[in-house]
Amino acid sequence: MKASAFSYHKPSTLHDALHLLQSEEDAKILAGGQSLMPMLNMRFVQPETLIDVNGLEELSAIHYSDIIEIGALARQKTLASNPIIQQHLPIMQEALKWVGHFQTQTRGTIGGSLCHLDPAAELPMVALLYDAELEVSNASGTRSIPMQEWALAYMMPSIGPDELLTKIVIRPWQGAYGYGFQEFARRHGDFAIAAVGCLLKLENNIITNISVSIGGVEDVPRRFIECENSLTGAEFNKDEIGERIIEPLNQVQYLDDSLITGAYRRRLLKGLLLRAIEQAANRA
Amino acid sequence: MQDQQIEMQVNGKPVSGVAESRTHLGDFLRQTAGLTGTHLGCEHGVCGACTVIVNGDAVRSCLMLAVQANNCEVTTIEGIAEEDGSLHPLQEAFQNNHALQCGFCTAGMITSLYAFLSENPSRSDEEIREAISGNICRCTGYQGIVLAAKEAAEKLAKR
Numbered sequence: 001m002k003a004s005a006f007s008y009h010k011p012s013t014l015h016d017a018l019h020l021l022q023s024e025e026d027a028k029i030l031a032g033g034q035s036l037m038p039m040l041n042m043r044f045v046q047p048e049t050l051i052d053v054n055g056l057e058e059l060s061a062i063h064y065s066d067i068i069e070i071g072a073l074a075r076q077k078t079l080a081s082n083p084i085i086q087q088h089l090p091i092m093q094e095a096l097k098w099v100g101h102f103q104t105q106t107r108g109t110i111g112g113s114l115c116h117l118d119p120a121a122e123l124p125m126v127a128l129l130y131d132a133e134l135e136v137s138n139a140s141g142t143r144s145i146p147m148q149e150w151a152l153a154y155m156m157p158s159i160g161p162d163e164l165l166t167k168i169v170i171r172p173w174q175g176a177y178g179y180g181f182q183e184f185a186r187r188h189g190d191f192a193i194a195a196v197g198c199l200l201k202l203e204n205n206i207i208t209n210i211s212v213s214i215g216g217v218e219d220v221p222r223r224f225i226e227c228e229n230s231l232t233g234a235e236f237n238k239d240e241i242g243e244r245i246i247e248p249l250n251q252v253q254y255l256d257d258s259l260i261t262g263a264y265r266r267r268l269l270k271g272l273l274l275r276a277i278e279q280a281a282n283r284a
Numbered sequence: 285m286q287d288q289q290i291e292m293q294v295n296g297k298p299v300s301g302v303a304e305s306r307t308h309l310g311d312f313l314r315q316t317a318g319l320t321g322t323h324l325g326c327e328h329g330v331c332g333a334c335t336v337i338v339n340g341d342a343v344r345s346c347l348m349l350a351v352q353a354n355n356c357e358v359t360t361i362e363g364i365a366e367e368d369g370s371l372h373p374l375q376e377a378f379q380n381n382h383a384l385q386c387g388f389c390t391a392g393m394i395t396s397l398y399a400f401l402s403e404n405p406s407r408s409d410e411e412i413r414e415a416i417s418g419n420i421c422r423c424t425g426y427q428g429i430v431l432a433a434k435e436a437a438e439k440l441a442k443r
Contacts (some may be wrong), residue, residue, distance in 0.1 A: 001327040007285060008305035008351060030349075037308070037347040038328035050305070054352065077341070101418025103396055106341035107348065201293060203300040 003040035010052040014137070014166070017053055021162045022051040022139040029164060031073060034100060035116040036110040059111070059166055068170040072111025076123075077102070078277055079110060088172050091129070091179040091197060095122040096164040101189045111165045119255065120192040120216035122183070124150070124187050127168060128213040128223050129179075129197050134165040138174050140165070151220040153225075167240070177201045177209070180279030182272040183216075192216035193260055194268040196224075198276040218253050218266045226251045227273070236272070236281050245273055288351040294319065295363025303350045309343075310334040312350035313360055321361040321391050325420070335392040336360050342360035361391035364388035364398060368428030373439040374398060374432070383432035393419050395432050405440040412437070 010022070011017040021027055025048040030036055032100050040046045046200045053059065059073035064084045079085050099122050100108060113123040114134065126149075127134075132147040136159050145158055159165060183195035184193030194216045201209040210228050215221035226248035234240055249270055291300040294317050301316035310327075313319045313336065325331035327346045335344040337359040364372045374394050377383070384390045393416060400415040402406065407415070412433045413426075421429060 002333075003306040003308075005304065005306055007286065008288065008349070010351075033347050033349070033352075033407040034329060034344075037349075039326045040306070041308070041346065052349075052352065101332070102415060103332065103335050103418055104347070106343050197326055203323055280312065 001041050003037075004043055004046040006040075006047055007049050008052065009049065010055050012055045014056055014058065014164075017051060017056060017164060018137055018139045018162075020049075020051050021164060024051070025076065025261070027161075029053055029111040029115070031115075032075065032107040032109040033112075034104045035112060035118070041044065053164070059092050066171075068172065070168045070170070072109065072114075072165045072167060074110050075165075076100070076105035076108045076110065077100040078093045078111075080105065085200065087141055089126070089130075089170065091181055091199070092123070092126045094179075094181040095126050095197065098122050098185070098189075098192065098195070104189075110168060114150070114168065115157055115165055117151055117157050117195055117220065118191065119219055119221060120195065121221060122181075122192070122195060122197075122215060124221045125195060125197045125215045126181075127170070128173070128191060128221060129199050129211045130170045133169040135169065136160075136163040136165050138162045144169070148223060151222065154219040160172060160212070173201070173209070175201065176284060178280035178282065178284030179275035180283070182276040182279065184268050184272060191246075194265050194272055196269065196272040196276040198208065198280040200277065200280045202236055207231050207234050207236055207281075210277075212276075214252070214273075217255060217269050219255070224248065224252075238278075239278055242270055245270065249273075286340075288354075290316075290350050290354050292353050292355065293357045295359055298385040302430075303349055305349065305370070307350045309336065309348045309350045309353050309358075310345035312353075313345060313358070316350075319362050320362050323388055323391050324403040325388065325392075328336070330418075331389070332396060332416075333366050333389050334394040335395045335419070337395055337399050340399070340402075342396050359395070359398075361395055364394060367403070372398070373435075374401070374436040377439070378429075381428045381432040381435060382429040383424060389419055389421040389423075393421065393429055401437050401440050405437045405443075407433075407437055409434065 028047040030052045059071040061071045063069040180198045197213045199211040214223040230244045256262035299317045323333040325333035336345045
């Protein structure tokens, strides 16, 4: 339960961090450490070099001017109480209630949650709902990656070994809309067995716009496009919604293991989906 | 860059020492600072036993490198009581309510609750239960710990 040896660097500027990433072989970024440190301690990862980005103050900022810009190093604890997030992205604060414990939120960062990309991670689900754009930089420049292209495979984000996630850009929806976030875990702070996020607009009780993301049920958190397509234009009543989600629920490639079966996950997802849609509709 | 010169304030006193980069804060506190009140259980952030307070925030000392706490102010279980040895209300309440048996989780329980109640001592039962949901106790069944937290919270609110 002790990490293998590594060399440690703590750059004080983004420029230095990116050059270190370029020049060091087999380097890992250490941000909040709430996922990487357990993996180091258990020797699931044994990098040659750790680059600690906690000295890069400029990566912690949270700005709002029509769009919300969140620095990758913003801590979960900060996001949970930040007035910009409270006003313009309240679903993130609801999702954060499910993220670890208060003693891990003091260190854990949004960038870390996105880069670690656990199948059950809540913050990627929120980023997915809004089609967030992720800004990543390397020594030669910066590019922007749409959230729907972020996950390549199980715990594998679309980021190069020399790149650093610096910023998450979120465009809140225009006009009135509702949001819902529902999750089931066996104990508070445990990984989600299933989780659902939902944004929707209602006009004359018809769903005119809907965004749904799911976590914990597949290899990666993702947008539930099949469900969105099925529900767009639907009247908001329980029977109608219940009918329309059956086929989308059949399309999910449920994780299935000896502890939690795919059938159980499907059952949970159905219930959580209905609750999240109802919660969002009541707030719309 | 394997060995690091590390300096921090622990319970108000300066501590300095050399540790490998890979040494986590929990091991540094136990082995270099000689403060063995901080208990290391799972060492992957699940059990909460190693919780300490760094610059006012409760953190898992197994999930933070010692070098990351360089120049920080750290409070461990040894720093909770008054200087004259009189117990903190949390410690008294743990004694009064039989909130510990083997004592392994106790340091983490008290440091967690100390940070939690310092932010706001007026907490509901539900909030207290949620606050210690990241601290595993295998002896007490948690009832005594919740009662102790409530008793301490009431005292702290009057301070």
